[in-house]
Amino acid sequence: MHTGGDQDTAAASEATAVELVYRPTPADVEAGLKARWRFTPHGRRARWTLPLLAVVLFAMAANKMQHGMTLGDRGVYLQLVIGTTLLAMVFLAPRLGAKKVHKALVEKQGEFRAVVTETEVTVGSTSYAQTLTWTAVPRYTETPEAFVLLSGDKYGAGITVLPKRGAQQPADVDRLRALLDRHIERVGKAPAQPA
Template sequence: MVMDMGRDVLQDDAVELEYTHEQQDMTDAVRLLLRKRKGVFGLLYHPALAATVALIGVVLLVVSPRDNLGIGIALIVWGVLMLYVPRLSAAQLRKAHEHHGQVRVTVGAAGVRLVSAHADVRTGWANYGSYAESDRVFILRSPDRAGRCANILAKRGASTPQDVDRLRKILDTHLQRV
């Protein structure tokens, strides 16, 4: 069986990425998504806040262990757990996408097309509200107020660094960068 990997939608300005989902890409994407959330939710998962809360728990235990045992331990546990949330969430996300195997993503003027052994999904730009970028990935965020992740594009899937630059230009044309 020959799988059409999206070549029929290629246009002159389209960029094609080809990759399999990896844990590090997913972890980077979840961290980026959490950092870009607005308001309290973005702050809740910030590593500096988690470390500060854990440190406050330690201080409470040192200063007055009898009076603050429960709250001190709870603050330490919460701080440590918040440091691991991105990694744990990313592991679940990667497992959910593992069955796709190799994916080819084509990004062009018409939108985004993802083709894998088990999916052929086309989405227009209206499906996305904004995008964010890290060293490893682009996240195309949904248009809802929270900007939940709608699509993760791994930069390592590009053939050349120039393709990553072209992809960034396409995204800048169609979406707001956050």
């Protein structure tokens, strides 16, 4: 005997589903990588450790220069170069990484389609498809351009970027935000909504 409960649940899920159709850009990938740096334990640690190491190297170089060494001395020169490189990594790593990931993995796949329902998120292209339950992406953050879903591990290995420009209608962005808020935790502040 079938009570129709499964059909009712499926129908309700379809009624609240939000569909996005978009072609990913390097900026989308960068938004995901920046979210990983900001909202995962591993990323936060790297954001503080790299500048701290740079400061230590600069202090060591300054100390050597106070004791008579010059920029031409190998130790001083290397400390300054490595310190500068570490600082540059903090600011440039997401952008450079995004360009490489986009070119190597994302660009070739063309147009993407994402469907977010009450039970899951499905993202795919003509050559790729992945379905994630809410337990696989228990957190999200919102930028002015996208929603970034994050896996629960400390490295944030799983990132799913849902660009707002892919919404079929402007109201779908609000519906998607409401869906995410019902099922997973928001991290970070919400961007200001246009008046």
